Amino acid sequence: MPELPDLTVFASNLNTILKNKEVKSIEFFNTKRLNVTREELQKFINNTTIHEIRRSGKEIEFIFSNDISLFVHLMLTGGFYIVRDIQNIKFKIIALTFSDGNSLVINDPKGLVTLKLNPVVNNVPDALDIDSDYLKKKILEKPKMSIKAFLIDQKIIRGIGNAYADEILWEAKISPKSIVGKLPDEVINYLSKTITKVLLEAIEQIKKINPGIISGEIREFLSVHNPRRRESPNGYPIIKEKIASKTTYYTEEQVLYG
């Protein structure tokens, strides 16, 4: 399951590769999680060109020349592939073939990828667009949530998943069990900066490690949410525990508020 930094790089790479390509044909393999009929999607995007591909929250948005958009959520196991022969890809959901003979294939062994044509606009801010005032406002609305549950709640902030929540909290030195209503203002300020810092640095790391990546995930550089590590960079043992129903990695360096 790629998270925001991986998805950001995927979107950037897909945009570079596919921008201005003309969609010559569409093949459907699984439409269970498509919000319209295949005929409708066919009609709307066939013979258009790709105008832009970008990430928003955990979704990759394909914007076509006619202003039509297709939002793709990879869920746990989905992936993008650019191939000349789509037969090489198993567990296909959909394939768009372009006039240059290349195809974009979206696959998913679990079949849980969602495809939404022209979805209703979502006004929950992306994790890269929030500031501390926004966090404080949402904390006032939900003062009793754990910070772990808060950060990964896509109705509050879009884009942070289980792994990066742990990374952010470790970097901000906040225990994942902290109650958001108990966080001092200055800690919220620092958290806000840390969210941006951790995510942007991860994007840079991923670009460095695999510049062309459009599938999979890169996790090797994570400081605590990393089964390969036994200690944080500062030498504290990493604790693995279910918090907010999620496998959570943290250390005693992190202060528990509330």
Added chain:
Amino acid sequence: MPELPDLTVFASNLNTILKNKEVKSIEFFNTKRLNVTREELQKFINNTTIHEIRRSGKEIEFIFSNDISLFVHLMLTGGFYIVRDIQNIKFKIIALTFSDGNSLVINDPKGLVTLKLNPVVNNVPDALDIDSDYLKKKILEKPKMSIKAFLIDQKIIRGIGNAYADEILWEAKISPKSIVGKLPDEVINYLSKTITKVLLEAIEQIKKINPGIISGEIREFLSVHNPRRRESPNGYPIIKEKIASKTTYYTEEQVLYG
């Protein structure tokens, strides 16, 4: 807070003392938790005689000769007193004075005792009236509850409180954290028998320790829900922990299902 066994003995003793006594006057001190006006209660029970006093669930039912009933729930801190001078009792809620000059006083320092004249009939079975088929039926309806929450839920079984739930579960060797849907049939059968056994034996113990009791509670003989004990009768250390929002005492002797 007396529980079912204490209340059973209270009812039996009050019945012995007050059966066939004639109500000569009623005094009201706190009618906040009376379901009718004081005038109405006055009108219905003055000059009647007490026909029977019995326990049902956690309530004591006073049945009068005219078939009127008054249900009393002592809540956490209520109590019954039989006195010749009601002035000796603090925190009075109501006092019934009989033709023999004695008065029944119900008091409650917290004022939370409830008095219900002719309440609507409650068809949740009393803890002393259930069988294993009933338990199995209710478990199918709520398979995911913890057994601790299940036993003390007055919408499922009436009469079991926090202390006796612990005693029953210890005696039945079931961990309070067990999920009811995961209990094997034979364990439910045994639990059903254990509920009856623990409650009836407690009634006998209380009668032996204080035959005339109509107030307070007797807890000294409890096996695990007993702050004075550090080990169960079998020598296992007693664990004290919040389960289902209640202070719960249990031991490792008890099997966790689910």
Added chain:
DNA sequence: GCCCCAAACAACGA
């Protein structure tokens, strides 16, 4: 690891 929903649970006030 994702999202959604239902149900259980927790906390609070009356």
Added chain:
DNA sequence: CTCGTTGTTTGGGG
């Protein structure tokens, strides 16, 4: 301890 209400957590299925 009860009732109701609200908010949060948990678990299952897709």
